Amino acid sequence: MSERTAAPVVVGYDASEAADVALAWAAREARARGAVLRVVYVRDAHDTDVAVRPHGESLGERGDGGAWPVVEEAAARARDVAPGVETETFVEYASPAAALVGVSRDAGALVLGATRHGGLYEAVRGTVVLQVTAHALCPVVVVPAGGPRADLPPDAPVVVGYDGSEQSGLALDAATDSAWLLGRTLRVVVVWRPGVAEWVASRGPTEHEAHDLTEADAGPVLERALDRVEERLRGHGVAEGSLEVVGEVHEGQVVRVLHHEAEGAERLLLGTRGRGGFASLLLGSATHTLVRTSACPVVVVRAAQAASSA
DSSP, rough: TTTSSSOOEEEEESSSHHHHHHHHHHHHHHHHHOEHHHEEEETTTTTTHHTOOTTOOOOOOOHHHHHHHHHHHHHHHHHHHSSTTOOEEEEEEHHHHHHHHHTTOOOOEEEEEHHHHSHHHHHHHHHHHHHHHOOOOOOEEEEEEEEEEETTTTTTEEEEEOOHHHHHHOOOOOHHHHHHTOOOOOOEEEEEEETTTTTHHHHHHOOOOOOOOHHHHHHHHHHHHOOOOOOOOTTOOOTTTTEEEEEEEEEEEEHHHHHHOOOOOOOOEEEEEOOOOHHHHHHHHHHHHHHHHHHOOOOEEEETSSSOOO
């Protein structure tokens, strides 16, 4: 991708420790994509106390009367982390979730920091992260509160969970693009659950609807996934064999298997339904859990979004 064609990487910033971690990750991602990094500082005009005290103490003039110095300082740190990255800064005074969904409209990715659990601020911020992940108009990246593992090997793969559904197919497309862009192995993981009722097997999975897979489903689903990866790469003009692709079938619960996979991954990509409803229901239970607990950044791609590199 070139600077002229890559959609911007947007990072939601609120001067918290979690946001600082997300800022650093987003800066490196934007540089890798050849994209502009947009740092968006969101202040809820109706909840200033929480907004300006993310670390448990007031930001003083920086928080109360100087939103622009806060976001400009953040952009400067991003340029230090990823020299050469181009930055833009924005300040939004609105409901954080609504503002971030709004700025996702023309973004290639929206990056947010996950929260540590405990306390009012963490609870409020965690709710915002789930709301944005459920409704954003581009892929959303949720970076763990402590950041990616410091001991992560340089060849850590891009991992994607695939179950044959349309939404997981979009995640697979995005994962393929990311692995190729970053020069990393793509690991495609299919999980089947023992004891799945026969009526589930008789119904699916279908192209549009995700279901638990049986052991008999898993092999054919993985083959379709690998075929789709090859087709995607050919469409980009990538020579066969240029990207290392590993397909794996695991028995167990989806959350447990992918949680384990995330421990050694550079990022984990997941699809989700993209329908209306409460955030946890909209995301689906597996995605909802992994966004909050994964050891690596989680990229959520909804069926309502156009597939995009993330």
